[in-house]
Amino acid sequence: MARVLLRVPTSAEKGAVIEMRALIQHVMETGYRPNAEGVLQPRDIIWNFTCRYDGEVVFNATLSPAIAANPFIAFTTIATQSGPISFTWEGDNGFAQTETRHITVT
Amino acid sequence: MKITRRVLLAAPGALLLPAPTRADRQSLSEALRQFTGGQPMREGRVRLDVSPLVENGNAVPISVAVETSMTAADHVRRIGVFNERNPQPNVIIAQFGPRSGRAYLATHIRLATTQDLVAVAEMSDGSLWAQRVMVVVTLAACVEG
Amino acid sequence: MKRIIAALLACCSVAVAEERRSGLFDMRPEAQAMQRDDSMNPGMLWVLDGEALWGRKPNPAAQSCADCHGDAASSMRGVAARYPAFDAAQGAAIDLAGRIIQCRETRQGSAPLAREGQELLALTSYVAHQSRGLPIAPPDDAGMRAARAQGQSIYMTQLGQLDLSCAQCHDDNAGRRLAGSVIPQGHPTGYPIYRLEWQGVGSLQRRLRGCMVGVRAEPFAYGSAAFIAIEAFLMERARGMEVETPGIRP
Numbered sequence: 269m270a271r272v273l274l275r276v277p278t279s280a281e282k283g284a285v286i287e288m289r290a291l292i293q294h295v296m297e298t299g300y301r302p303n304a305e306g307v308l309q310p311r312d313i314i315w316n317f318t319c320r321y322d323g324e325v326v327f328n329a330t331l332s333p334a335i336a337a338n339p340f341i342a343f344t345t346i347a348t349q350s351g352p353i354s355f356t357w358e359g360d361n362g363f364a365q366t367e368t369r370h371i372t373v374t
Numbered sequence: 375m376k377i378t379r380r381v382l383l384a385a386p387g388a389l390l391l392p393a394p395t396r397a398d399r400q401s402l403s404e405a406l407r408q409f410t411g412g413q414p415m416r417e418g419r420v421r422l423d424v425s426p427l428v429e430n431g432n433a434v435p436i437s438v439a440v441e442t443s444m445t446a447a448d449h450v451r452r453i454g455v456f457n458e459r460n461p462q463p464n465v466i467i468a469q470f471g472p473r474s475g476r477a478y479l480a481t482h483i484r485l486a487t488t489q490d491l492v493a494v495a496e497m498s499d500g501s502l503w504a505q506r507v508m509v510v511v512t513l514a515a516c517v518e519g
Numbered sequence: 520m521k522r523i524i525a526a527l528l529a530c531c532s533v534a535v536a537e538e539r540r541s542g543l544f545d546m547r548p549e550a551q552a553m554q555r556d557d558s559m560n561p562g563m564l565w566v567l568d569g570e571a572l573w574g575r576k577p578n579p580a581a582q583s584c585a586d587c588h589g590d591a592a593s594s595m596r597g598v599a600a601r602y603p604a605f606d607a608a609q610g611a612a613i614d615l616a617g618r619i620i621q622c623r624e625t626r627q628g629s630a631p632l633a634r635e636g637q638e639l640l641a642l643t644s645y646v647a648h649q650s651r652g653l654p655i656a657p658p659d660d661a662g663m664r665a666a667r668a669q670g671q672s673i674y675m676t677q678l679g680q681l682d683l684s685c686a687q688c689h690d691d692n693a694g695r696r697l698a699g700s701v702i703p704q705g706h707p708t709g710y711p712i713y714r715l716e717w718q719g720v721g722s723l724q725r726r727l728r729g730c731m732v733g734v735r736a737e738p739f740a741y742g743s744a745a746f747i748a749i750e751a752f753l754m755e756r757a758r759g760m761e762v763e764t765p766g767i768r769p
């Protein structure tokens with residue numbers, strides 16, 4: 269399980285645009301770097317990030333080796349209903365991780 | 375860690391694969407064509423925010439924002455960011471909809487060297503808008519062993 | 520000519536000019552913003568890892584850090600600001616990472632943590648983070664004076680094939696550019712730092728080894744008395760400056 273740092277509001281007014289930030293610990297090995305012996309280290313990146321809220325995917329991004337190590341993404345969504353917001357990262361070597369936060373919408 | 379001649383010669387199975395040359399890396403224009411389906415892009419509406427000078431290309435903050443009301447009738451469907459001189463031209467492609475609130479995305483990217491970045495937004499009516507920015511990248515002076 | 524320069528350098532006092540400046544301010548605004556925003560600063564991932572390790576027993580028979588030290592926010596507040604400190608039992612100066620290694624071995628009865636390993640970096644980051652915002656306050660005791668003097672002497676010594684001392688870059692030429700990068704004054708305010716060049720967190724000793732390799736000198740070993748002495752000197756030189764851990768640097 270990779271370490272994750274999420275900034276998600278715990279509460280919001282219905283209809284408000286809220287900003288969410290996700291930071292996850294991951295080497296994002298590009299596949300273009302040689303090691304000390306000159307051998308290319310194989311690619312090992314997160315290539316997909318999805319946010320699901322209130323029954324739908326509200327944000328999705330396809331990442332590439334050009335995304336920096338310990339990938340950071342910020343985006344917005346409209347606060348519609350109280351409930352869970354889930355964040356899923358998928359990547360090479362079967363990497364898959366989901367984190368959930370709860371928001372109260374008044 | 376030191377790369378010595380002895381180490382290189384002693385590694386019989388080691389493949390010294392060269393980095394993709396300009397000739398064989400997918401070009402920026404091809405990557406743009408793949409995103410746009412060949413449709414023309416117009417300048418405007420897209421704001422790609424990145425410092426014109428970065429000291430280290432390993433973690434460059436960028437943000438993209440598109441002027442739009444983000445209603446069901448008129449919103450951004452996708453934003454793509456592409457680069458000119460990294461080993462491959464893609465940076466990030468993100469999907470949006472009316473529930474996004476704003477067509478906004480921020481992330482940290484890698485830039486191999488001084489080059490252009492292009493951000494393209496595809497609107498719900500199929501129109502494409504783009505902005506191109508040049509970034510100068512200086513690198514750390516004392517390279518570690 | 521070299522002897523004249525050496526003599527001039529030797530009579531420079533410990534304190535850098537009145538206008539001491541953290542490397543934070545030598546960075547572009549975007550990089551400064553990254554350090555200041557805990558939701559974006561990748562070094563915080565290591566701080567969080569350290570927080571988890573703080574509460575975990577290294578083995579079933581041992582106590583966790585929390586078992587003895589309780590809540591780190593109170594018990595560890597100010598600690599990093601006054602390290603390296605003098606370890607009376609050893610009769611030598613010890614750095615914060617060295618103290619954590621020592622605790623792990625002697626008081627937690629477990630295998631020592633490896634220098635520059637992820638666990639030690641996480642714990643050191645977590646402990647040092649509890650001093651963020653506090654002024655660096657090296658201990659004023661006699662035991663540290665010898666270490667500081669040794670550290671200052673190394674700082675002034677020209678090393679390596681390029682024959683440069685720390686002072687020649689970081690005192691005499693701080694603020695000027697070396698191959699496109701601004702030369703910082705070299706204060707240890709944010710360690711362990713998230714260095715963009717490493718794409719990860721590393722210790723002051725790792726950074727110093729990088730400098731030594733940069734001047735083509737054989738770097739001191741991790742954990743060596745020489746490094747602890749240099750750190751003791753650098754902390755005295757930075758007395759009063761704010762701890763920033765986790766710092767971001769290029």
